[in-house]
Amino acid sequence: MTARYGLAQVARMEWIKLRSLRSTWWTLILTAAGTVGIGVAVGLNTPNSGGDITNNALAGVVPGLLLTGVLGVLTMTGEYSSGTIRATLATAPRRPLVLVAKAAVFGAVTLVVGEAAAFIAFFAVGATLRAGVTAPTLGQPGVLRAVAVTGAGFCLIGLLGLGLGAIVRHSAAAVGVLVAGVYVAAQFIGIMAHGVASYMPILIVANSLSTTMPVTCGTDAASCPDFLSAWAGLGVLSLYAVIALTLGGWLLARRDT
Amino acid sequence: MIDVRNLTRRYGPTVAVDALSFDVRPGVVTGFLGPNGSGKSTTMRLILGLDRPDAGQARIGGRRYRDLAWPLREVGALLEAKAFHPGRSARAHLAALAAGNAIPRARVDEVLDMVGLTGAAGRRAGKFSLGMGQRLGMAAALLGDPAVLMFDEPVNGLDPEGVRWIRNLLKSLAAQGRTVFVSSHLISEMALTAERLVVIGRGRLLADTTVAELSAGAESLEDAFFRLTSDEIEYRGAPS
Numbered sequence: 048m049t050a051r052y053g054l055a056q057v058a059r060m061e062w063i064k065l066r067s068l069r070s071t072w073w074t075l076i077l078t079a080a081g082t083v084g085i086g087v088a089v090g091l092n093t094p095n096s097g098g099d100i101t102n103n104a105l106a107g108v109v110p111g112l113l114l115t116g117v118l119g120v121l122t123m124t125g126e127y128s129s130g131t132i133r134a135t136l137a138t139a140p141r142r143p144l145v146l147v148a149k150a151a152v153f154g155a156v157t158l159v160v161g162e163a164a165a166f167i168a169f170f171a172v173g174a175t176l177r178a179g180v181t182a183p184t185l186g187q188p189g190v191l192r193a194v195a196v197t198g199a200g201f202c203l204i205g206l207l208g209l210g211l212g213a214i215v216r217h218s219a220a221a222v223g224v225l226v227a228g229v230y231v232a233a234q235f236i237g238i239m240a241h242g243v244a245s246y247m248p249i250l251i252v253a254n255s256l257s258t259t260m261p262v263t264c265g266t267d268a269a270s271c272p273d274f275l276s277a278w279a280g281l282g283v284l285s286l287y288a289v290i291a292l293t294l295g296g297w298l299l300a301r302r303d304t
Numbered sequence: 305m306i307d308v309r310n311l312t313r314r315y316g317p318t319v320a321v322d323a324l325s326f327d328v329r330p331g332v333v334t335g336f337l338g339p340n341g342s343g344k345s346t347t348m349r350l351i352l353g354l355d356r357p358d359a360g361q362a363r364i365g366g367r368r369y370r371d372l373a374w375p376l377r378e379v380g381a382l383l384e385a386k387a388f389h390p391g392r393s394a395r396a397h398l399a400a401l402a403a404g405n406a407i408p409r410a411r412v413d414e415v416l417d418m419v420g421l422t423g424a425a426g427r428r429a430g431k432f433s434l435g436m437g438q439r440l441g442m443a444a445a446l447l448g449d450p451a452v453l454m455f456d457e458p459v460n461g462l463d464p465e466g467v468r469w470i471r472n473l474l475k476s477l478a479a480q481g482r483t484v485f486v487s488s489h490l491i492s493e494m495a496l497t498a499e500r501l502v503v504i505g506r507g508r509l510l511a512d513t514t515v516a517e518l519s520a521g522a523e524s525l526e527d528a529f530f531r532l533t534s535d536e537i538e539y540r541g542a543p544s
Binding site: 052056069126131134137303 | 349353354355370373374375376379381383384389390391392393399403404406
């Protein structure tokens with residue numbers, strides 16, 4: 048018996064809370080199913096072996112990420128809407144510790160589910176390609192990296208959602224901020240300002256994480272955003288999650304509940 | 305033992321809790337009385353560290369709540385009827401809280417049994433009636449077998465049988481030597497349950513006394529209460 052409650056106890060509490068909601072499991076199953084299903088559909092519509100088939104196989108990740116991000120938001124805002132936050136903070140009054148434990152548990156779960164979804168999608172697409180289209184293998188350059196870092200993208204967008212939930216506290220508003228920030232703004236800025244586009248979360252996932260080769264724009268190089276490398280993209284997404292969680296933790300420690 | 309010293313909390317221009325000082329002793333039920341909006345709930349949230357005081361402090365056994373080693377084993381609190389996720393079962397809610405303070409899992413079934421929720425423990429708590437919700441909150445407060453218990457309006461919305469159950473539970477907890485602090489705006493209920501009283505109005509201490517002393521010389525405890533708070537009842541926009 049340790050002298051005081053700590054990360055181990057609070058993480059166990061958060062794990063029980065996360066797994067005891069049916070919505071957690073439905074959302075994760077839908078995330079994985081959507082990722083695999085859309086990947087297979089895009090794979091079936093790939094006419095030849097010319098393009099980045101790994102990227103096509105991972106096309107379902109972007110919609111799947113939305114669900115993970117929303118689940119991250121609700122994992123935090125659900126505490127406020129239900130009043131559970133008071134029971135949580137009465138159990139563990141060191142508030143930053145609560146957010147650290149939540150992030151550790153939620154991050155681990157979404158990492159496992161994200162990796163599973165990415166790898167299942169990759170192999171499912173490989174098995175269902177049209178005759179004559181060659182399936183990529185994990186041994187080819189950049190393929191294993193693309194699948195693995197894409198799986199990690201679920202976890203990072205999920206943690207970004209969790210941080211936004213801690214900052215905004217209201218479910219609808221926080222989901223709005225997530226969708227507006229991650230999806231709508233990305234599309235808009237992608238069109239308006241190419242220089243910034245490469246830093247938009249969704250474009251990082253689509254163009255940096257899930258590709259085996261740098262995105263090229265052919266002859267139209269002038270309007271071509273300079274996309275980040277897979278590792279730089281992973282770093283930028285991590286930075287977003289860390290910023291949201293740090294700000295969320297700082298606010299959680301200062302506000303009344 | 306709870307000691308509150310010079311506790312002050314403002315919300316904008318409103319002073320919800322105004323330099324409040326009192327002690328709550330073990331072994332008796334201490335009622336916390338005051339009109340609606342007088343700052344009872346805010347005081348309880350300040351004691352639990354859920355709100356931050358602008359001045360003063362509240363301590364439990366000499367320490368601030370946030371410095372407690374195992375909070376639920378030292379203090380149990382019921383602050384509002386439904387402080388649980390509607391999608392989670394009563395058992396899972398309690399199991400999570402127990403895990404957070406390393407309370408043995410068997411204790412969850414014990415407290416479920418104590419509050420009479422064993423049969424409903426696996427159901428989604430969102431389907432619970434107000435009374436069942438209060439029982440679940442009570443189970444959460446008792447989970448860590450704490451020496452200090454705080455209840456905010458525990459009989460609100462309960463049927464007569466539930467009211468009596470809570471009354472007997474509070475008395476038996478105090479008889480076991482625990483510190484029991486219970487807020488209410490129901491004076492008659494406090495007359496039946498409490499031995500000591502802390503009365504506040506507009507966030508200020510009006511009386512720190514016993515039920516017997518306060519009722520002495522008045523027709524009833526209710527009359528004594530109204531005499532005491534007659535200058536203090538005013539409906540304000542303060543959070544309750």
